[in-house]
Amino acid sequence: MRIKRLTVSFFAILAFLVLGILIAVQLKNVNTKNAQSEYAEKDLTELQEQVMALMRENDSLSEQNRQLSSLISSMGEELSGDNDALQVIMTEKAKAEAFAGLTDVHGPGLMITVDPGQDASVNAKTLLLLVNELRASGALAISINDERIVAMSEIRDTGTDKPQIVMNGNSYEATSPFTVKSIYRESDINRGLQLIQSLIEQLGTASDIVVSNGDDIQIKALSEDSLANQPT
Amino acid sequence: MNLPAFPMKNRKTVKNPNSSGAKTLPAGNRIRTVLFFVLFLFVGILLSVTIREAVLRGQQSSTLSGQYAQYQKQLASLSSENKNLKAENEALQEKRDELTDTVLNEQGFSALAVSLNKARALAGLTSLTGNGVTVTLNDASVTDASAGSVSQQGLIHSQDVQYVVDLLKSCGASAIAVNGERVVGTTFMICTGPTIRVNNSRHPVPFVITAICEPDSTYAVLTADAYLTYRASGSVQIRFDRTQELTIPAYSDTAAIDSVCSELGVTS
Numbered sequence: 352m353r354i355k356r357l358t359v360s361f362f363a364i365l366a367f368l369v370l371g372i373l374i375a376v377q378l379k380n381v382n383t384k385n386a387q388s389e390y391a392e393k394d395l396t397e398l399q400e401q402v403m404a405l406m407r408e409n410d411s412l413s414e415q416n417r418q419l420s421s422l423i424s425s426m427g428e429e430l431s432g433d434n435d436a437l438q439v440i441m442t443e444k445a446k447a448e449a450f451a452g453l454t455d456v457h458g459p460g461l462m463i464t465v466d467p468g469q470d471a472s473v474n475a476k477t478l479l480l481l482v483n484e485l486r487a488s489g490a491l492a493i494s495i496n497d498e499r500i501v502a503m504s505e506i507r508d509t510g511t512d513k514p515q516i517v518m519n520g521n522s523y524e525a526t527s528p529f530t531v532k533s534i535y536r537e538s539d540i541n542r543g544l545q546l547i548q549s550l551i552e553q554l555g556t557a558s559d560i561v562v563s564n565g566d567d568i569q570i571k572a573l574s575e576d577s578l579a580n581q582p583t
Numbered sequence: 584m585n586l587p588a589f590p591m592k593n594r595k596t597v598k599n600p601n602s603s604g605a606k607t608l609p610a611g612n613r614i615r616t617v618l619f620f621v622l623f624l625f626v627g628i629l630l631s632v633t634i635r636e637a638v639l640r641g642q643q644s645s646t647l648s649g650q651y652a653q654y655q656k657q658l659a660s661l662s663s664e665n666k667n668l669k670a671e672n673e674a675l676q677e678k679r680d681e682l683t684d685t686v687l688n689e690q691g692f693s694a695l696a697v698s699l700n701k702a703r704a705l706a707g708l709t710s711l712t713g714n715g716v717t718v719t720l721n722d723a724s725v726t727d728a729s730a731g732s733v734s735q736q737g738l739i740h741s742q743d744v745q746y747v748v749d750l751l752k753s754c755g756a757s758a759i760a761v762n763g764e765r766v767v768g769t770t771f772m773i774c775t776g777p778t779i780r781v782n783n784s785r786h787p788v789p790f791v792i793t794a795i796c797e798p799d800s801t802y803a804v805l806t807a808d809a810y811l812t813y814r815a816s817g818s819v820q821i822r823f824d825r826t827q828e829l830t831i832p833a834y835s836d837t838a839a840i841d842s843v844c845s846e847l848g849v850t851s
Contacts, residue, residue: 359615366622373629380636395647397776398654404785405661411783412668415837419675426682437690440683444699446844451706452768456847479749486771491843502707502768507753536846573705580705 452501452573453580456492460534460568461485461543466559472525473558475508475516480550481531481560482506488546489539492570494532496523499573520578532568540564672835673710680709707767707834711758713795715829716802718747721789723818736817741772741779743819744790746810748772754804756796758831762786765834769843783836789820798825 426436448454463481467473482500485493493500498518500506509515514525523529535543544564551560573580680703687696703709723737748766751759759766764781778785794801805811805823815821834840 363619363622366619366626370622370626370629373626373633376633377629377636380633395651395654398651398658400776401778401785402654402658402661405658405665408784409661409665409668411836411838412665412672415835416668416671416675418837419672419679423675423679423682426679426686436686437692440686440695440699443683444695444702446840447699447702447706447708449844449847450708450768450840451702453702453705454847458846458848483745483749483771486769487773491769491846500768501705502766502770503752503757503759505753505755506749534847 452492452499455570455572456534457567457569458491458534459537459540459564459566460490460532460570461540461547461562461564462568463531463533463547463560463562464528465531466528466561467526468559471558472514473516473529474514474525475506477554477558477560478506478516478529478531480554481547484546484550485531485533485543488535488543490533490535490543492534494570496529497571498523498577499571499579501573501579504579519573519580532570534568534570669835673832676708676833676835706840707758707765708840710830710833711795712828712830713757714798714825714827715756715793715795716751716798716805717824717826717829718751718792718794718805719789719820719822719824720744720747720792721820723820737819739779739788739790739819741774743814744779744781744792745772747792747805750805750808750811751792751794751796751801754794754796754801756794756801759792759794760831761792762790763832765832767834769839782834783839793826793829793831795829795831798827 422439425439445454449456465473465477465481478495482493482495495506495518498504498521500518504519505517507517508525509517509522510525515522516525516529517523533543544562547562551562554560680700683699684696687693687699700709704711720739720743722739723734744761748759748761761772761779761781762784764770764784764786767782770782773780775785778787779790780786802823802825811821
């Protein structure tokens with residue numbers, strides 16, 4: 352009788368033990384499974400995006416190489432008396448000058464004014480944040496106080512008693528208002544406007560920053576005597 | 584299953600309605616039998632669910648890892664193709680520049696050749712070689728982080744890369760590249776997942792920023808910079824090197840140049 356009782360107790364304990372373990376395993380699985388599958392899918396999606404981006408880049412490079420080969424071949428013809436290549440070179444020059452910021456440009460875009468107010472000054476960090484946000488939202492050309500912002504343009508603070516901001520080697524009083532102009536593709540203007548408005552909210556600076564869009568913003572070329580206009 | 588019964592005090596017995604009355608089952612035994620039945624039923628269900636889940640997870644995991652391996656293979660092949668295309672692109676651009684010079688000089692337009700070269704250099708369309716600095720930014724290694732995984736503070740963000748680029752510009756750099764991507768007038772850096780997009784390419788860590796500039800003064804500015812010192816104290820890895828004979832590649836995305844120029848009124 353006693354043996355029977357012990358056997359029953361043993362089976363009961365074993366069954367409850369197995370049940371407990373199974374419930375614990377199941378609960379743990381539910382928690383980890385969600386997290387794991389989320390991470391695995393995220394990693395896979397990121398990898399897919401990288402593959403797609405590289406495919407697009409390679410397609411673009413192939414097209415560029417095809418165009419370059421064609422240009423080289425037309426220049427070879429120029430050397431043997433064909434005049435078309437000179438026209439191609441002039442177009443290349445015009446493009447290089449426009450891309451370098453060496454030509455006046457105009458078009459639809461945004462106008463931002465940064466007014467430091469009384470007894471305050473604008474700092475270079477605010478202007479850098481605005482310029483970087485304009486670029487990220489698709490600005491094609493940018494100027495600050497008619498100083499064309501090009502590839503190697505510096506924007507930095509200088510002076511303590513009389514703070515100034517240096518751009519392209521030229522100094523501007525940091526206590527005066529700054530005007531930032533930018534030209535966009537029509538399709539990018541609203542995005543640019545939203546991003547700049549959002550940045551202004553985040554900045555919450557003492558300066559009064561106002562942004563507006565315009566149909567024909569005029570941006571001057573990089574000045575001939577500017578420090579940024581001296582290639583190494 | 585015929586289970587043994589416990590001996591019980593005041594045991595009550597019930598008659599089995601289906602039996603002729605000769606065999607009776609004690610009430611305690613019936614309850615125990617029902618309880619054991621329910622218990623084993625639960626164990627059985629849970630066991631089958633657990634096994635099924637394990638099999639499904641195994642299948643799902645092997646499908647995901649298969650897809651992952653396939654994409655990684657594709658990525659490696661595309662990266663190799665990308666490297667070759669870039670090398671070809673660079674060689675073609677050099678050939679084009681040489682031919683352009685030859686054509687212009689032969690036809691007596693040497694001044695035009697000079698201004699074309701100047702515009703190209705300012706636009707970042709020519710490669711440049713000289714002395715400078717190399718700044719390497721990398722995420723904190725897991726062993727550096729206290730929690731075992733890298734926190735946001737331990738990751739390099741696009742703002743960090745942009746900060747270094749802006750600092751190098753203010754030091755008078757004449758050409759800058761981020762992981763080989765030339766910084767031009769339209770260059771921007773934004774975080775896209777674990778990578779940073781520079782121009783039209785995505786780059787994972789480490790970010791190697793190279794700049795042609797005066798090495799000693801720039802190195803001094805970089806090492807004394809308060810923001811970079813603060814970031815380095817937050818366990819991200821920042822390294823500065825003075826480098827001799829650096830080559831910064833030319834910007835070569837002609838499709839992007841054409842698009843910008845066409846919007847700005849310059850057409851082919």
